[in-house]
Amino acid sequence: xxxxxxxxxxxxxxxxxxxxxxxxxxxxxxxxxxxxxxxxxxxxxxxxxxxxxxxxxxxxxxxxxxxxxxxxxxxxxxxxxxxxxxxxxxxxxxxxxxxxxxxxxxxxxxxxxxxxxxxxxxxxxxxxxxxxxxxxxxxxxxxxxxxxxxxxxxxxxxxxxxxxxxxxxxxxxxxxxxxxxxxxxxxxxxxxxxxxxxxxxxxxxxxxxxxxxxxxxxxxxxxxxxxxxxxxxxxxxxxxx
Numbered sequence: 635x636x637x638x639x640x641x642x643x644x645x646x647x648x649x650x651x652x653x654x655x656x657x658x659x660x661x662x663x664x665x666x667x668x669x670x671x672x673x674x675x676x677x678x679x680x681x682x683x684x685x686x687x688x689x690x691x692x693x694x695x696x697x698x699x700x701x702x703x704x705x706x707x708x709x710x711x712x713x714x715x716x717x718x719x720x721x722x723x724x725x726x727x728x729x730x731x732x733x734x735x736x737x738x739x740x741x742x743x744x745x746x747x748x749x750x751x752x753x754x755x756x757x758x759x760x761x762x763x764x765x766x767x768x769x770x771x772x773x774x775x776x777x778x779x780x781x782x783x784x785x786x787x788x789x790x791x792x793x794x795x796x797x798x799x800x801x802x803x804x805x806x807x808x809x810x811x812x813x814x815x816x817x818x819x820x821x822x823x824x825x826x827x828x829x830x831x832x833x834x835x836x837x838x839x840x841x842x843x844x845x846x847x848x849x850x851x852x853x854x855x856x857x858x859x860x861x862x863x864x865x866x867x868x869x870x871x872x873x874x875x
Contacts, residue, residue, distance in 0.1 A: 635827065639676055641776050646672050647731040648771075650738050650820070652812035654703050655747040657696020662689045662751040663705055665720060666809030668817045669728055669735065677824045681817070685727045686810040688714035692754055702807045717755040721762045737766045740774045740791050740816050773820060781833040786840070791815055798822035798829055847873045 642648075647669065654664040669682040688710055700706055715723070725732055739745070745767055752763040778788035781797060792802050795815060800822050804811025823830060838844065839853035847869035855861050 635676070635824070638776070638823070641771060642672075642676060642736060645734065645736040645769075647735040648672065648738050648820070649728055649731070649735045650813045650817040651744060651766075652739065652809045652816065653744045653747045654699070654705065654807065654809050655743075655750070656691050656693050657699045659691065659693035659754065660747050660750040661691035661693055661754060662717065662720070662747050663691055663695060663699075663710060663714070664688050664703065664809040665724060666811070666813040667724065667727065668813050669731065670817060671731075675824075678817070678821055682727075684810050684814055685724070687720055687723055689717055689720045689751075690714040691751075704808075717751055718757045718759060721759045725762060732765065735769065736771045737769050738771045738773050738816060738820070740772070740812070740819075742770075742772055742775075745770060773816060777819075777823065780830060780837060782837050782840075784840070791819065794819055795822070797833060798826050 650668045650670070652666045653662055655662055665685075665687055667685045669685070670678045671680045673679040688705070690710060695705060695707060695710070728735055748763050748766060752758045752760055774788055774791075774794075777794065781789065781794070783789055789797065791812065792806060792815075795802050795818065798819065800818050803814045803818060806812065835852065835856045839849060839856040844852070847866065850869050851861055851866055854865070
């Protein structure tokens with residue numbers, strides 16, 4: 635898939651990454667990831683065991699975030715590591731691919747969490763944050779060019795998985811589970827190009843910038859009709875009546 639290959643910038647390793655952050659200060663409290671290597675067709679060749687750690691924030695978690703994630707202040711006291719230690723452990727997990735991997739997220743909110751945490755925390759490794767931000771790939775932004783809802787908006791991760799007929803793994807707002815689901819979505823995009831093509835046809839048929847006769851033809855094709863040149867000529871004729 636040439637358009638995806640361009641977005642991947644020739645990388646042969648992807649770290650699918652998801653972060654959870656505090657409600658007010660957007661500091662990292664959980665990091666989940668799955669590192670994979672790709673074959674020559676950019677399909678997943680090998681994947682590493684998923685990675686998870688909890689991170690100590692300066693500010694409070696916030697009640698809404700606690701309810702969504704199930705992460706409590708007590709859990710962080712018992713299991714969380716400092717942010718510099720989390721940076722070190724995550725870099726260790728990525729290993730030799732640290733400078734070679736693409737860090738894939740769903741949306742760009744995870745970058746905001748990295749930026750805010752790095753600014754607030756003492757002894758933070760700013761080069762670590764810069765490496766991830768510089769080598770970032772937003773799968774949601776890329777996919778929404780081709781698959782969108784009836785209002786022209788991108789879907790949630792869970793709904794994208796449904797479109798590609800993939801069962802949602804684990805629970806939402808769990809950083810490790812969401813990283814795994816992100817990997818599953820990427821894998822589905824590569825394996826089910828038939829679904830991608832079908833959904834893109836639907837998206838094209840809704841675009842208002844396409845000339846009206848062509849848009850109608852695309853919409854009819856998307857609905858299963860077999861269209862000929864005569865049909866296009868009829869649409870053009872109706873357009874100029």
